[in-house]
Amino acid sequence: MATPGPVTPEAPFEPSQPPVIEGFSPSVHSTSESFKEKFLHKTRENPMVPIGCLGTVAALTYGLYCFHQGQSQRSQLMMPTRTAPRASWS
Template identity: 45%
Template sequence: MSDSMNNESVGVKEEFTELDWITLKNDIGSEQMIHQETAGEKFQRKFKENPLVPIGCGLTAGALCFGLMSFSRGNRRTSQNMMRLRIAAQGFTIAALMVGIVKTSLK
């Protein structure tokens, strides 16, 4: 009888230790209010840190869309030029990312 009670009490202790992180999280949250950054705020912060990356992404997307429209209309020459521009814009974006990484690592 005492063995079964000991096993049950051990199980209860293990259950409490598994759920301790919940009370810890609640305690931390109640002491200080942590500001959760919205998607718009994060975009603004990242744009201020390295504005060339979103610009490069926009150029890439624009060249892709215009190139696909030209392709669907049968304008092969413009479509080919837009796909080449898209590759150049992707290269620009990758270069901007690398510059941002180096800049951040030097801080």
């Protein structure tokens, strides 16, 4: 049985340089998109996300309004309604 020799590092560690990861090549992708541009880009890419967010906020707001008005039955009905679209996807 052969004994393993001493292990020598291929290159010394240099903290100012990014690590070298086999099979990974970082891309220098620098865009200066404003928040509005990025939001519109992402909305066009997946329009159901903002629609779902608005529906959730609407159900929550209406449920809180009903709670404030003393309509506890309707308020309780609105709480599971907030998650109905997400629950139907799973």
